[in-house]
Amino acid sequence: MMNMIKFSIKYILRHYLSFVILMFFVIVKSILAVVAPYLSGIFIDQLIVQPSMKTIYGFAIIYALLALTQIITLYISTILHTYIYANASISLTFDVVEHMRKLPLCFYTNKDITYFTHRIQGDSNALITFVLTNALDLVSNILSIAGTIYIVIKVSKYMCIVYIIALFVYLVQYILTKKMIYSNSKTLREMESHFFSVLLSQLKHLRLIKMFNIGKIFDLRLRASYDSLYKATLNLQKIMCFFQSNQITVSSIFKVLLLIFGGIQFINGKMTIGMFSVLLTYLGLIMNSVVYFANLGQSYISAMVSYNRMVELIYLQEDCNGSEMIAHVNSISIQNLSYGYDNNLLVYNFSYIFEKGKIYCICGSNGTGKSTFSDILLGLNQIYEGKIVFNNSKDLRDLDMYKIREKLCCCISQDALLYEDTILNNILLCKENTDISIIDKLAVQIGLFHENNSNLSLDYLIDNNKENLSGGERQKISLLRSFVGNNDFIIYDEPTSYLDKSSNDFFINKLQEMKLQNKIILIITHDHTLQNYCDVCINLENYVADNS
Structure with a gap:
């Protein structure tokens, strides 16, 4: 994984200042996501204990400021993310294309250029998306989990046991399905590139098709390519469905345990209604973060497919080219x-x-x-x-x-x-x-x-x-x-x-x-x-x- 990150991160860090600013706003966004539900719980408890318009107006102003901050943060983050992704992705694409231009001409004999074009662009986008998005999401989810757990422990320290069990189950599930997901993801990616190539040939050879009315030949090639693509897509989706079904099962069990435990705490007077509402709200935050880390393995597998395909091209031997120059050819x-x-x-x-x-x-x-x-x-x-x-x-x-x-x-x-x-x-x-x-x-x-x-x-x-x-x-x-x-x-x-x-x-x-x-x-x-x-x-x- 480190090799993949080192390979991709250099393109992202070409825009270092934008990346640092983006990371700052992601941290702000994560803190706000944790703080907002907790403030809601405090507001409910205060309103029950001492109802007053002053309390309502005060929290209304706080929520308005939080909402405004979230809107500004979202806008700036979106612009910066798009800027970094677009420029880093195209820089990687340019570098690979430049390398491909330096390969010996004999390499391209009987090779499908359209296939390589689709492959380079798709894998470049996938790599930059994975590294950039997960660099941001990792920080966001770590802060979310840390902040949420800190507050949950203040409400009930025993809740951590349930979280650890859920994380362990997710990890076991990921390990069991990792190889199957990787293999089928790679097959699907290859089938997509091949189908794109065959599809483009419909127009590339339009004159030939029209001249001899041989559309049926190209239709058969396209259908065969599509059938292979469909089969690869279906196989991957079956595995992903099994993986996601297990996620839903674990999430449901986790949710039931939290509802029962929190409900008992509230009935026994060990938890206020405000903190109980915070606990239920944080359930969603915790589950989103847990699902993120579980899906991180899945997205990592897909990104590794792109990385290995990219490295496969980059390690191809370029033309041997000297460094000396002459002024004229005499x-x-x-x-x-x-x-x-x-x-x-x-x-x-x-x-x-x-x-x-x-x-x-x-x-x-x-x-x-x-x-x-x-x-x-x-x-x-x-x-x-x-x-x-x-x-x-x-x-x-x-x-x-x-x-x-x-x-x-x-x-x-x-x-x-x-x-x-x-x-x-x-x-x-x-x-x-x-x-x-x-x-x-x-x-x-x-x-x-x-x-x-x-x-x-x-x-x-x-x-x-x-x-x-x-x-x-x-x-x-x-x-x-x-x-x-x-x-x-x-x-x-x-x-x-x-x-x-x-x-x-x-x-x-x-x-x-x-x-x-x-x-x-x-x-x-x-x-x-x-x-x-x-x-x-x-x-x-x-x-x-x-x-x-």
Whole structure:
């Protein structure tokens, strides 16, 4: 439990001052909850012994002040609690997402991204809710129990025996059901994430569903996922019903004992009617606190499920990334490079030196590892043997490839990598000090914008699935990134597959212009016309490994 608290509390304590103020108001609220019933008992006794308007007015003013204080305390506590919870939860989510971004790309092969999204958000909220809420409720209930027991002992010290027995029964019940609740809670959480993923796929693949009218396939997948979710929900609820039924039984026995004992004390004249009413009122407070501590075990189990799932993700090994930086990419030396996947070696013992001011073509049949080769050069795939040296001095494994990809490299994939934002922001990718008029001019030259077509502009919003753009438009937006960025090393993967002739001609002219700017340009392509404009063609089939 301590590991879970240490893991979560640091996000809450980022808002230390707000947390301290919130804790103060929680203490005030708890004290008022204990004091108010006791004052009621005193008021009843005084009214019976010496009835007067002065007594009524005096207690009326006290109650009004207590009510006002409670209202103010409730409002401030709610605002502060919401502020801390929202900010701590999103901070934890951001940290986990940042970690997930640094995992090797191969980790996500055949993985459901939607599942991870739902899992991270749900577990982050659950963890922060548990630690923050229980940090406050623990203090509140301890004060409530301590204050209540202190007053109850003054009324009748033997009442503590009943409380201890009730607490012991609750503890035994919790121990007996703990493992079952944990196991079923974890199963339910997994089923919820899976169902959310399958549900989202209904819209994610809407075009496919409509195109081939295969809604029944997705309905069956959704129904199967729902059935598993329902079964997990029902199993957990059965266990929880058993747990709560025992709580009600113990609470009822406890209440009957208190009523009998208190009633006898009152009949025998050992307790005033006011204190008897206090005893009955405190019964509710005590039971609420006892139920809280009993349910704390249940909520702890649920939170532990979230914590273990979160830790499982955080302990995943990130990309190995160096710390050294270079100002420019002047050359890239490949020394005895071998790589592949799934125990299948694709390329063996490949060596070459890429120099600035040249255009290189990487060719070969499908499956020879061309895209994998580009990923290795960019530090996106670190599963290889051999060495890759930048500028004749820096091993790729020692370099901060995140910064180098941001500052010095640009890769234009065959499948345009766009996100939900304007065309301009998709081109710039947070780059500053770029002349927008130049981008607009290049967009017209490559054929993305036309004078007689006002549908597209730099402010045009790309939707979630990029379906409001054609394949050619998506490719042109990607190419524009490479034109406006001041990159030393550029990789193009099948850059002309969706281009018309005029756009293709403009791209080739732009390549020659960038070559004169002393850039290293690699083009992965099957296009023989484009290959003719390259200075060197490297066929990876000449380095295919013999796996026999």
